[in-house]
Amino acid sequence: MGRSSTTRRLLAGSAAAVALCLLATGCSRPVDGIPTANDEPKVDTVAGLPASDGPSGRKPGATDAKLPVVGSTGGEIDTLAVDTVADVREYWKTAYPDTFDGTAFRPIARLVSYDSRNTDRRVCGQRLAGSANAFYCPRSDTIAWDRGVMLPKLRNTFGQIAPVTVLAHEIGHAVQHRAGLVDEDTPTLVSEQQADCFAGAFFRHAAEGSAPHIRVSTGNGLNTVMGVLSYIRDAPGRTGFADPQAHGTAFDRVSAFQYGFSDGPSRCAEITEKSVAERTTQFRFWKDKQESDLPVEPDNIRAVARSLRKVFGDTGFAPPRVILDSRSCAGAESTEPVSYCVETNTVSVRLPGLRELARPPANGERSSGYGDFAAYAQLASRYTLAVQESAGLSLRGDAAGLRTACLVGAWSGLLVEDPLGQRNPVGKLRIAPGDVDEGVAALLGDDSLIAADLTGSQVPAGFPRVEAFRIGFQQGMSPCASEYGA
Numbered sequence: 001m002g003r004s005s006t007t008r009r010l011l012a013g014s015a016a017a018v019a020l021c022l023l024a025t026g027c028s029r030p031v032d033g034i035p036t037a038n039d040e041p042k043v044d045t046v047a048g049l050p051a052s053d054g055p056s057g058r059k060p061g062a063t064d065a066k067l068p069v070v071g072s073t074g075g076e077i078d079t080l081a082v083d084t085v086a087d088v089r090e091y092w093k094t095a096y097p098d099t100f101d102g103t104a105f106r107p108i109a110r111l112v113s114y115d116s117r118n119t120d121r122r123v124c125g126q127r128l129a130g131s132a133n134a135f136y137c138p139r140s141d142t143i144a145w146d147r148g149v150m151l152p153k154l155r156n157t158f159g160q161i162a163p164v165t166v167l168a169h170e171i172g173h174a175v176q177h178r179a180g181l182v183d184e185d186t187p188t189l190v191s192e193q194q195a196d197c198f199a200g201a202f203f204r205h206a207a208e209g210s211a212p213h214i215r216v217s218t219g220n221g222l223n224t225v226m227g228v229l230s231y232i233r234d235a236p237g238r239t240g241f242a243d244p245q246a247h248g249t250a251f252d253r254v255s256a257f258q259y260g261f262s263d264g265p266s267r268c269a270e271i272t273e274k275s276v277a278e279r280t281t282q283f284r285f286w287k288d289k290q291e292s293d294l295p296v297e298p299d300n301i302r303a304v305a306r307s308l309r310k311v312f313g314d315t316g317f318a319p320p321r322v323i324l325d326s327r328s329c330a331g332a333e334s335t336e337p338v339s340y341c342v343e344t345n346t347v348s349v350r351l352p353g354l355r356e357l358a359r360p361p362a363n364g365e366r367s368s369g370y371g372d373f374a375a376y377a378q379l380a381s382r383y384t385l386a387v388q389e390s391a392g393l394s395l396r397g398d399a400a401g402l403r404t405a406c407l408v409g410a411w412s413g414l415l416v417e418d419p420l421g422q423r424n425p426v427g428k429l430r431i432a433p434g435d436v437d438e439g440v441a442a443l444l445g446d447d448s449l450i451a452a453d454l455t456g457s458q459v460p461a462g463f464p465r466v467e468a469f470r471i472g473f474q475q476g477m478s479p480c481a482s483e484y485g486a
């Protein structure tokens with residue numbers, strides 16, 4: 001997050017048009033080049049499935065799948081991998097012809113298990129020694145995985161569902177090659193997002209209980225899957241992944257996963273170079289120009305408050321006072337580190353707690369913080385409660401939590417600077433792509449206010465939390481009230 005070096009004039013009319021749409025249905029901010037899914041969010045579900053926490057990974061008691069694997073030692077990781085490949089293959093046996101004009105799905109030609117600590121094997125002309133990876137090689141139609149380092153590390157860090165996620169994604173690459181959706185010139189970003197989307201389609205099948213060996217819960221299970229997608233990267237040099245910078249942000253990847261999960265595999269085929277490029281040129285532009293941190297200081301808190309006031313100004317809301325202490329609020333629980341008091345229309349900020357959250361994650365792993373944007377998004381979330389209060393909306397319950405995430409997303413989307421003139425950024429604050437990822441990480445965590453109601457009660461499943469934020473980010477305020485009404 002950073003400040004724009006020059007004051008940008010708000011293009012006449014744009015903010016007013018956006019803001020007045022808050023309560024109107026069927027009115028949305030026109031944003032060219034931002035693909036929007038046919039989302040029909042339901043407040044208490046995960047893309048229409050019941051939201052629940054529960055175990056994810058291999059189903060207990062399922063008979064091990066049998067598939068020939070070159071180099072397998074039949075250990076735990078290989079068993080999990082084979083069960084996964086068998087289930088994903090089974091899924092595509094039906095889904096592939098349904099999606100691609102009745103064409104039958106050709107099984108993956110070769111599966112290879114290797115131990116990167118100790119192998120002299122080569123796949124795709126590459127030495128596997130020292131390559132902690134899992135990948136698809138289109139030339140020999142091979143899926144290979146490192147059972148020695150990479151998959152065990154993921155399993156130990158995230159649980160059994162992590163290797164499943166990686167392999168479903170790699171088979172997504174096999175699907176896109178079979179369907180002719182990619183060739184040598186396809187940018188990595190496009191093929192990555194398609195593969196994430198295809199993985200999402202499989203995970204819906206698993207979440208519905210239809211996969212014979214693999215299960216995933218729609219609450220903490222999918223939270224983990226989306227966390228893994230944010231974490232993993234393909235190694236360069238395979239399936240054309242030449243540019244290590246071009247893998248997309250966590251926000252891109254999780255969005256693509258959600259498209260596949262919510263709308264099915266035909267949505268994935270619509271992820272094209274054009275649709276992705278329109279988004280990514282913006283991201284690259286901001287990254288060069290605007291990447292910076294905004295330390296949690298009183299001055300910057302005031303700048304964020306001004307930005308929020310400007311973005312929501314034309315809704316006719318009564319702007320809350322933002323104060324730097326935790327003043328008590330009669331008849332209401334306070335939330336940490338920021339709380340909203342309806343009675344006094346005040347947002348109170350506790351600086352130490354907010355600074356904790358603003359600490360950057362170390363080496364991509366979370367320490368105690370998520371980064372500056374995640375911290376300011378907590379402030380924004382409490383601030384949008386004042387917007388909702390003025391609009392006569394309820395501040396309690398899951399609908400309020402999702403509306404809050406959506407409005408925080410809408411605010412973030414209006415801080416985006418766009419070289420093509422498709423967006424009209426509001427105020428002086430700007431966000432960078434890493435900022436959005438901080439927001440996604442916080443939304444997938446269990447301690448964020450971004451998708452929480454007045455009492456700090458967070459919407460239970462991470463999927464709808466991220467989805468609501470994304471819808472606001474991409475489409476502006478208007479769906480926040482219409483989709484998450486009541």
Ligand SMILES: [Zn+2]
Pocket residue numbers: 169170173191192195234
């Ligand atoms: Zn990939």
